[in-house]
Amino acid sequence: MDGSFLIGSHAVSGGETFQAFDPATNEALDTDFAVSTVEHVAQACALADDAFDSFRDLDPEARATFLDTVADEIEATDGLVERAMAESGLPEARLTGERGRTCGQLRLFAKLLRQGRWANVVVDNAMPDRKPLPRADLRQRRIAVGPVAVFGASNFPLAFSVAGGDTASAFAAGCPVVCKGHPAHPGTSVLVGRAIQAAVKKCGLHEGVFSLIQGPANELGAALVRDPRIKAVGFTGSRGGGLALVEIAQNRPEPIPVYAEMSSINPVLLFPAALAARGEAMGKAYVGSLTMGSGQFCTNPGVVVGLDSPDLDSFAQTAADALVEAQPQVMLTSGIHANYDKGVELLSGQSSVETLARGAEGTGCNRGRAALFTTTGKAFIDNPELAHEVFGAASIIVKCQSFEEVRQVLAGMEGQLTITLQLDDADQEEAAKLLPLMERKAGRILANGWPTGVEVSYAMVHGGPFPATSDPRTTSVGTAAIERFLRPVCYQDLPDALLPKPVKHGNPLGLPRTVDGEQE
Numbered sequence: 001m002d003g004s005f006l007i008g009s010h011a012v013s014g015g016e017t018f019q020a021f022d023p024a025t026n027e028a029l030d031t032d033f034a035v036s037t038v039e040h041v042a043q044a045c046a047l048a049d050d051a052f053d054s055f056r057d058l059d060p061e062a063r064a065t066f067l068d069t070v071a072d073e074i075e076a077t078d079g080l081v082e083r084a085m086a087e088s089g090l091p092e093a094r095l096t097g098e099r100g101r102t103c104g105q106l107r108l109f110a111k112l113l114r115q116g117r118w119a120n121v122v123v124d125n126a127m128p129d130r131k132p133l134p135r136a137d138l139r140q141r142r143i144a145v146g147p148v149a150v151f152g153a154s155n156f157p158l159a160f161s162v163a164g165g166d167t168a169s170a171f172a173a174g175c176p177v178v179c180k181g182h183p184a185h186p187g188t189s190v191l192v193g194r195a196i197q198a199a200v201k202k203c204g205l206h207e208g209v210f211s212l213i214q215g216p217a218n219e220l221g222a223a224l225v226r227d228p229r230i231k232a233v234g235f236t237g238s239r240g241g242g243l244a245l246v247e248i249a250q251n252r253p254e255p256i257p258v259y260a261e262m263s264s265i266n267p268v269l270l271f272p273a274a275l276a277a278r279g280e281a282m283g284k285a286y287v288g289s290l291t292m293g294s295g296q297f298c299t300n301p302g303v304v305v306g307l308d309s310p311d312l313d314s315f316a317q318t319a320a321d322a323l324v325e326a327q328p329q330v331m332l333t334s335g336i337h338a339n340y341d342k343g344v345e346l347l348s349g350q351s352s353v354e355t356l357a358r359g360a361e362g363t364g365c366n367r368g369r370a371a372l373f374t375t376t377g378k379a380f381i382d383n384p385e386l387a388h389e390v391f392g393a394a395s396i397i398v399k400c401q402s403f404e405e406v407r408q409v410l411a412g413m414e415g416q417l418t419i420t421l422q423l424d425d426a427d428q429e430e431a432a433k434l435l436p437l438m439e440r441k442a443g444r445i446l447a448n449g450w451p452t453g454v455e456v457s458y459a460m461v462h463g464g465p466f467p468a469t470s471d472p473r474t475t476s477v478g479t480a481a482i483e484r485f486l487r488p489v490c491y492q493d494l495p496d497a498l499l500p501k502p503v504k505h506g507n508p509l510g511l512p513r514t515v516d517g518e519q520e
């Protein structure tokens with residue numbers, strides 16, 4: 001296994017090292033990984049800055065080819081899934097699927113680039129004869145913001161890590177990336193980093209388009225966000241980590257945006273007709289979603305809200321019966337496992353909370369034991385601690401006395417990535433009353449499904465009001481993620497020879513345009 005980190009086209013080794021651990025055994029894995037220093041961060045950022053103008057100026061087809069090549073290189077990387085399994089404790093099928101999602105995501109951004117609407121070319125033709133004043137020739141397009149810092153996430157070592165959605169969307173926009181690998185999966189990060197490095201070379205791009213720095217210390221990530229050449233940050237992880245980066249970014253002489261996806265409990269609202277018709281099936285499906293990947297999804301259904309009734313009781317009983325059968329699964333790191341146990345202990349210690357069921361006990365390290373709790377609407381409203389994210393397979397069923405109490409429960413919650421509705425036709429009238437509140441609270445509202453398993457597509461929103469994210473105006477999954485790393489520039493009366501290709505009069509790139517307010 002290669003223990004280097006990557007600065008442009010170079011693999012750097014030597015100096016201080018750290019190791020990855022197999023969370024299933026807590027044993028150190030084979031390789032010593034070189035720790036990057038703040039000087040390496042500066043080198044990577046300088047190279048990214050050097051690469052910026054040539055990379056952002058590539059024709060969309062050339063950048064699309066690069067994204068496709070990164071996907072090809074990842075698919076051709078031997079041992080990637082195996083290394084990710086060893087470093088994360090996640091099973092083979094999940095990681096094979098995640099590799100497919102990662103490559104599909106890169107290829108979707110390539111397709112987006114070829115379609116051209118991302119550039120948002122808008123032309124207001126000159127009106128020299130307009131009275132009382134003539135109008136200038138105005139041409140707008142979007143350009144890349146500059147080098148982007150990406151923090152790999154622990155819970156999706158492929159799809160939200162080195163070549164995950166943040167990197168794919170930054171590359172698509174034309175931004176070089178300096179990635180800080182997650183210290184829990186450095187080997188996976190190097191393998192993917194090498195694949196990107198190979199694609200940079202194959203496509204004849206400036207080496208500074210991509211660097212990977214590695215190390216366990218927070219100071220490394222802090223130095224990256226502080227570097228004046230970095231112009232935006234993509235992050236998925238803890239609320240504390242995300243907020244620390246936001247603070248650093250805001251306190252720079254030149255503040256920059258941080259797109260941090262942090263914390264969400266993803267409420268599920270159960271409506272009476274749906275509960276009566278299919279409560280049992282819903283109870284089983286809920287536990288399936290809750291325990292998937294040991295509950296380590298930011299979309300995990302952490303709270304279920306319904307009207308106190310025999311139907312809700314039997315839903316809860318079915319869920320409890322299913323959860324008791326859930327086998328303990330290895331969690332990503334010993335720290336994440338310890339945090340999970342602490343969160344479960346906090347919930348179970350609350351006088352207003354009843355423990356409905358615990359998953360099967362198991363032997364071995366870092367096994368997350370699922371947990372199901374219940375409480376009343378009033379207790380949930382009165383005690384904000386019950387609404388804190390417990391990262392893992394823990395969830396609480398909240399029994400309300402009225403729809404008004406359901407509304408109050410929802411109103412008291414912080415911002416969310418998702419809100420799920422389980423409803424039938426007869427429930428729609430009550431659901432409609434809650435829709436404006438749900439829109440205020442969440443980035444995605446879904447019916448009769450479960451929040452885990454985010455589609456990577458054009459319409460997806462994986463975002464939401466704080467603390468789901470630090471910026472609710474955007475998404476970290478789906479093609480709209482590119483908008484985080486673009487900004488508009490308007491060219492007024494520039495001679496055609498001076499205009500960049502996307503806005504030239506003859507439209508040599510054939511990009512879709514809005515001309516004088518009409519789409520072409």
Ligand SMILES: NC(=O)c1ccc[n+]([C@@H]2O[C@H](COP(=O)([O-])OP(=O)(O)OC[C@H]3O[C@@H](n4cnc5c(N)ncnc54)[C@H](O)[C@@H]3O)[C@@H](O)[C@H]2O)c1
Binds near residue numbers: 222244264
């Ligand atoms: N909601 C989610 O999707 C999600 C995902 C992963 C983890 N988590 C939560 O985060 C906890 C820790 O897990 P984790 O290690 O994946 O996330 P983390 O936020 O601790 O770390 C993520 C990355 O950010 C860096 N970082 C963290 N704090 C920093 C700081 N103050 N300054 C600079 N860099 C910093 C880390 O070095 C790492 O590279 C989990 O127990 C869980 O509660 C939530």
Ligand SMILES: O=CCCC(=O)C(=O)O
Binds near residue numbers: 155156452
């Ligand atoms: O953990 C964050 C992302 C969740 C996700 O992508 C999914 O549920 O598919």
